[in-house]
Amino acid sequence: MPTASTRFKTALVIDDHPLFCDALVMTLQAVCTVESVATAASLAEALTALDSVTPDIVVLDLNLPDVSGFDGLIRLRKSTDAAILxxxxxxxARTINAVISAGAAGFVPKHSQRDMFARAFDAIAQQRTFVPEDHMPETDTATQDAVARLASLTTQQSRILELICEGKLNKQIAFDLSIAETTVKAHVTAIMRKLGVHSRTQAVLIAKEASFEDHLR
Known part of the structure; x- marks a missing residue:
């Protein structure tokens, strides 16, 4: 009997490990009967693929070579209307909670059995958030809060914050992005307002709170 997950016809799998990427494709084809699966080994490759592919669901590995922390998920969420697993x-618990706060439709531990993937796809197809049954909510919401605030930034604001984290001044950011310095200043003001901070240093601290390095200490 068909399940709700059979509604997924086109998928995009993003994982930089070729063997695991292939395994995810086979799992999708087995439990969702998808007709077309595109793959990407980096966030940049995935964003390029979205120019020609309109997936119903995206399967994303967080640890990609060209992203830091939850940045890949946040940027991808702004680039597609597809559900993201x-x-x-x-x-x-902190990772799972932060992932859901950043807009993911579900989370599955990487080496889960096929049955869990099937249940995740089915739940997401029914527009329900999926997390492992044994997941216990984390009481410390610092990372969740940081990720949620970062997710409120526009794509351009996220890029500017990334450059701020690299220590670049407004003039250098304007040059890198080919925009006016006054535009950069306006974006910085908006970034600080959305993050609820009053300085560039505080904005950087919020960004670091959502990074894997600080998150896993």
Whole structure:
């Protein structure tokens, strides 16, 4: 009997490990009967693929070579209306909660059995959020809050914050992005307002709170 997950016809799998990427494709084809699956080994490759592919669901590995922390998920969420299922080896409560806060439709530990993937796809197809049954909500919401605030930024604001984190001044950011310095200043003001901070240093601290390095300490 067909399940709700059979509604997924086109998928995009993003994982930089070729063997695991192939395994995810086979799992999708087995439990969702998808007709077309595109793959990407980096966030940049995935964003390019979205120019020609309109997936119903995206399966995303958090640990990609060209992203830091939850930045890949946040940027992807702004680039597609597809449901995003995060698959990661980092399955602690804080990671799962932050992933859902950033807009993912579900989370599955990377080495889960096929049955869990099937239940995740079915739940997401029914527009229900999926997390592992044994997931215990994390009482410390600092990372969740940081990720949620970062998710409120526009794509351009996210890029500017990334450059701020690299220590660049407004003039350098304007040059890198080919925009006016006054435009950069306006974006910085908007970034600080959305993040609820009053300085560039505080904005950087919020960004670091959502990074894997600080998150896993």
């Amino acid at each position: 995060v698959v990661s080896s980092m399955a602690d």
